[in-house]
Amino acid sequence: MSINKLKSIRKKIDSIDHQLLELIQNRGSLAQEIGDLKALIASNTSFYKPNREAEILRNISKLSKGPISEKKIKYIFKEIISSCLSLEEELTIAFLGPQGTHSEAAAIRHFGSSALRSPRSTIEDVFHQVRTGSVNFGIVPVENSSEGVVNATLNCLADEEIKICGETYLPIHHQLASAKKFKLSDAEIVASHPQALGQCSKWLDANLPNARREATSSTADAAKFSKENKKTLCIVSSLAVKQYNLQQYQKNIEDFSGNNTRFLVIGHIDIEQTKNDKTSFLIQTKNKPGALIDILEPFNKRRINLNRIETRPSRESSSAHNFFIDSDGHQKDSKLKQVILSLKKLGISVRVLGSYPSES
Incomplete structure (x- = not known):
């Protein structure tokens, strides 16, 4: 009896999946139609409208009654919006690289995974790419709840005639990983960006007191360092674990929960009013x-x-x-x-x- 009921529920899920697919594709077709109309009206303007996207996500959040959390619902719709926008316009986003950094995670969080991403070596270069029109937008860190303000971003905002077009907040979680699996007690080095090492210092003192701490220019570079050196652990983002095919030992080893970084989206467009x-x-x-x-x-x-x-x-x-x-x-x-x-x-x-x- 229970097997028949399970089959019945799965059949309903399959039916819903087919309906979702059809609706998403219909949404994509409508997005293409809007893109064609906008191209006739104003061919030089961007199809990306942060105010429109914000209102869509806020309205969806109000309508959502569970059981899927509001956060996950917003993520799903962000990806749908990103995919549909890519049918109208291919956006390129500059971020503070290399790949696998928290800055790239912020770019994905704000623009979805369909936008192209361009890693840059400095915050100044992110601004340069935006100013010269090499990319559509840039995303830069401006302040961290533990470390404070990012001076390079404030200096660039003062020096450049570039507009702030949006913001996003990224919870900062640190993952302990390595290129190859080995016993934690055999670890000789723990590599990461100095801020990440500092934010995990208590955990490291308690669990890896004998491992030498190696500072790198970014958490992503720590992943590369781990691949090049034996018995070396790295503290990286979840994105880096996936992108560099790392072996994960421990999740979220930061000393304090609630650590987050605010990022600013920079570009050349003016954003219309919303209700917030x-x-x-x-x-x-x-x-x-x-x-x-x-x-x-x-x-x-x-x-x-x-x-x-x-x-x-x-x-x-x-x-x-x-x-x-x-x-x-x-x-x-x-x-x-x-x-x-x-x-x-x-x-x-x-x-x-x-x-x-x-x-x-």
């Missing part, structure tokens, strides 16, 4: 008492929440300071328009780095 946006500013003011209060007051007056404030001396003038500020809202919102106008009336330099759908 964020705007990034670069505000420059003279280095004088009360300068920060003058900046914050227009936001406070209009009850606009600020998500982040980062300050540093201006590289253009020794008597000025730069403030990188993230606020709720879109630059086209009436309240933020008033804020910008108020700041400019005070003689404060205001540059909008970009407005984009919030993921926080």
